[in-house]
Amino acid sequence: MDDDGTPPLDVPAGYQVAGWRITELIGSGGWGSVYAAEDPAGGTVAVKFLRPGLPTPGRHRTMAELVRREDYFSRRADHPQLIRTLAAVTVRDPGDPRLDGALALVMERAERSLQQVLADGEPGTAVTGAARILAEVATGLAHMHGRGWVHGDLKPGNILLMADGGVRLADFGLSAELDGGTHAYAPPLGSPDHVPPEWWSHRAGARGVELRPSADVWAFGVLAHQVLTGGLHPFLGATARARSLAAQAYARGTAPLRLDERLPDGWRAVIADCLAGDPAVRSRLGAAELLARVRQAGGPPPPARA
Structure with a gap:
């Protein structure tokens, strides 16, 4: 069950x-x-x-x-x-x-999901191969954005680890094609503690909720924090809803951003920019630049896979 x-x-x-x-x-x-x-x-x-x-x-x-x-x-x-x-x-x-x-x-078929890896790991300890995993996730995200798509539900359960060691994005039920290159629409679903703060203020119309690439950038910031800290969420709360409320308070400027102190400085800067409360700031970052910064923070890029 x-x-x-x-x-x-x-x-x-x-x-x-x-x-x-x-x-x-x-x-x-x-x-x-x-x-x-x-x-x-x-x-x-x-x-x-x-x-x-x-x-x-x-x-x-x-x-x-x-x-x-x-x-x-x-x-x-x-x-x-x-x-x-x-x-x-x-x-x-x-x-x-x-x-x-x-x-x-x-x-x-994958070997397991990143969510399973985090559940089996030690809180506070980075996942083995964290830099490579995040680089491959960012690579997939940059490809999607470059082709005019938004993933819409980036989270550990939708990151799959393959038998050959590769990392793949999965679950494209909320993925949407950009309309005019700026925004898309998706059903009003998603993981509460991985959607950006502005998601909660968007009203669902006949085509769904407005979705922008900056939403994926936010979700990547949450994901990166979890991968580098053994599953710890950057916003505290016992439930997904509580964590989303903490993120909204931060975006309103009524609470500071408190990232885990064990994060390396290079990664801390990347995650902080991904979690900018203003979606316009995240839009200027973009997935292609995010990939470059992830590679810089984590070392050389992973080898290309067939």
């Missing part, structure tokens, strides 16, 4: 989806479950099943929109730091009402 009390979407071993055979459960959440699967040649993938029986039509429409966005972006993404979606299908199985109508995304 997941943290929210929702049982996993039960998919039996051997179940076939678009030519892949389900083998075992990887993880589960309120929206669905992720299973490992293999093809006849022995290749392995991850299959994300999204629940068909959501409680309201509105939530089901939102889920369908997330799947559409992820599939749309993945078919256009081609970069070593971006996870690939191999297929998006609707399960048709009238004999099994639990699965009939479920949406399934077949994706490259």
